[in-house]
Amino acid sequence: MLKIGIAEDDPKIAALLKSALEENDYQVLTVANGIDALDLFSSESFNLLIIDVMMPGLNGIQLCKHLRENTVQTPILMLTAMGTIDDKVTGLEAGADDYLVKPFHLKELLARTAALLRRQPPIEAKTDHKFYFDDLVLDTYSKEVSRGGKIIELSAKEFVLLELFMRNPNRLLSRQFIAEQAWDISFETGTNVIDVYINFLRKKIEKDFERKLIHTKINMGYILK
Amino acid sequence: MLKIGIAEDDPKIAALLKSALEENDYQVLTVANGIDALDLFSSESFNLLIIDVMMPGLNGIQLCKHLRENTVQTPILMLTAMGTIDDKVTGLEAGADDYLVKPFHLKELLARTAALLRRQPPIEAKTDHKFYFDDLVLDTYSKEVSRGGKIIELSAKEFVLLELFMRNPNRLLSRQFIAEQAWDISFETGTNVIDVYINFLRKKIEKDFERKLIHTKINMGYILK
DNA sequence: CATCCATTTTAATCTTGTTTTAAGATGAGA
DNA sequence: TCTCATCTTAAAACAAGATTAAAATGGATG
Numbered sequence: 001m002l003k004i005g006i007a008e009d010d011p012k013i014a015a016l017l018k019s020a021l022e023e024n025d026y027q028v029l030t031v032a033n034g035i036d037a038l039d040l041f042s043s044e045s046f047n048l049l050i051i052d053v054m055m056p057g058l059n060g061i062q063l064c065k066h067l068r069e070n071t072v073q074t075p076i077l078m079l080t081a082m083g084t085i086d087d088k089v090t091g092l093e094a095g096a097d098d099y100l101v102k103p104f105h106l107k108e109l110l111a112r113t114a115a116l117l118r119r120q121p122p123i124e125a126k127t128d129h130k131f132y133f134d135d136l137v138l139d140t141y142s143k144e145v146s147r148g149g150k151i152i153e154l155s156a157k158e159f160v161l162l163e164l165f166m167r168n169p170n171r172l173l174s175r176q177f178i179a180e181q182a183w184d185i186s187f188e189t190g191t192n193v194i195d196v197y198i199n200f201l202r203k204k205i206e207k208d209f210e211r212k213l214i215h216t217k218i219n220m221g222y223i224l225k
Numbered sequence: 226m227l228k229i230g231i232a233e234d235d236p237k238i239a240a241l242l243k244s245a246l247e248e249n250d251y252q253v254l255t256v257a258n259g260i261d262a263l264d265l266f267s268s269e270s271f272n273l274l275i276i277d278v279m280m281p282g283l284n285g286i287q288l289c290k291h292l293r294e295n296t297v298q299t300p301i302l303m304l305t306a307m308g309t310i311d312d313k314v315t316g317l318e319a320g321a322d323d324y325l326v327k328p329f330h331l332k333e334l335l336a337r338t339a340a341l342l343r344r345q346p347p348i349e350a351k352t353d354h355k356f357y358f359d360d361l362v363l364d365t366y367s368k369e370v371s372r373g374g375k376i377i378e379l380s381a382k383e384f385v386l387l388e389l390f391m392r393n394p395n396r397l398l399s400r401q402f403i404a405e406q407a408w409d410i411s412f413e414t415g416t417n418v419i420d421v422y423i424n425f426l427r428k429k430i431e432k433d434f435e436r437k438l439i440h441t442k443i444n445m446g447y448i449l450k
Numbered sequence: 451c452a453t454c455c456a457t458t459t460t461a462a463t464c465t466t467g468t469t470t471t472a473a474g475a476t477g478a479g480a
Numbered sequence: 481t482c483t484c485a486t487c488t489t490a491a492a493a494c495a496a497g498a499t500t501a502a503a504a505t506g507g508a509t510g
């Protein structure tokens with residue numbers, strides 16, 4: 001069952017929303033202020049959050065920002081008071097996915113709710129943006145890498161580095177180039193991070209496999225081939 | 226400074242994007258319809274184009290196609306309305322590099338913008354990184370050399386030296402010139418590195434083959450012919 | 451705020467191969 | 481034949497990269 005969290009300080013509106021949504025077979029939890037909302041929405045996982053902009057303590061915008069900063073990805077529907085047109089911009093900027101101006105018809109709320117929930121599985125639709133090389137697959141959306149069908153766990157930096165190679169197959173990449181692209185350093189530092197990370201990558205993507213993919217060209221750089 | 230062009234007919238969204246991007250130190254130019262966009266994007270050069278699909282006159286897909294036909298290679302980020310999932314496919318087919326479904330988080334826009342800008346044109350792969358002489362091929366992209374289809378492994382210095390010859394076929398290269406170009410030494414040192422490396426090269430690229438390619442001109446230098 | 455854990459970076463060592471030096475051999479031209 | 485430039489080879493000097501461990505960093509958690 002799909003689970004919806006509501007942050008709304010007006011008890012009448014909160015009750016109205018709750019009953020309307022429950023009638024449509026959603027499971028609903030409500031909180032009456034921003035602080036409680038932050039606690040609840042951060043600790044439990046929801047399919048959708050409905051947040052009122054005007055709340056005592058922590059308002060909807062601030063709440064929204066905090067949640068996004070805590071990497072909460074749940075779709076957020078923002079409820080704004082009429083007249084505050086700029087709330088739309090601010091709300092979206094803070095990380096909301098849609099907004100609704102009060103007063104609204106319950107019908108519209110239900111429609112938008114359904115739309116947002118329907119939009120959740122677009123992760124499946126995002127099957128593009130994959131790079132293939134030999135039996136290695138790198139997906140820039142899910143940030144997943146696999147070789148021969150077997151998922152390989154990479155850290156952020158490891159992923160960025162491998163992505164660079166996958167975007168430039170059969171091209172020799174100098175350390176200088178790699179440093180600029182993956183580490184944003186253009187000057188000469190005495191570091192050997194790149195070597196270390198090449199080593200990390202090799203351990204993860206080559207160790208248990210037959211073919212080597214990342215080759216060293218001494219005094220030149222590395223090449224994926 | 227990196228320059229971004231935006232084609233968006235909704236002035237509010239356009240302003241929002243502009244200010245967000247400018248805050249991140251991009252230079253931004255906006256146009257409000259497809260026709261103007263085609264004019265501007267064709268005449269001035271940008272590092273990235275952000276194009277809304279829905280626009281009066283010329284829509285984003287058409288604009289994208291026209292630009293690509295005019296050999297504009299700039300990365301394009303397409304903005305599509307919610308729900309029109311197929312726009313994604315159409316957009317990418319028309320030549321866009323990425324797409325973003327409205328409404329979106331500014332954070333995500335900025336992330337994708339950065340990603341697209343970081344990505345350098347892999348189109349480079351197609352053009353002239355290859356030098357040919359007789360049956361010898363030198364590829365500056367992969368740093369590979371082959372003769373008669375057979376791969377030849379060269380060290381960095383050997384490669385640089387051969388590249389010098391391949392860039393100057395049928396030209397007599399003095400030791401002085403070679404020293405300056407390949408070793409960055411302009412003064413007279415008592416070294417014989419060049420002779421030694423010519424010998425290394427000959428062993429690798431001539432030993433197993435019929436025709437000699439590097440010829441000695443006593444008291445003058447060497448020539449590839 | 452203190453602690454934990456994973457990630458990222460630095461540093462040091464070891465191995466390997468490249469680059470350079472040096473010196474004797476070869477060969478071309480006078 | 482003699483001389484000098486070039487070729488060849490081997491060894492020395494050097495630097496690059498692999499690898500490992502340890503230190504620093506940065507979130508997450510209580």
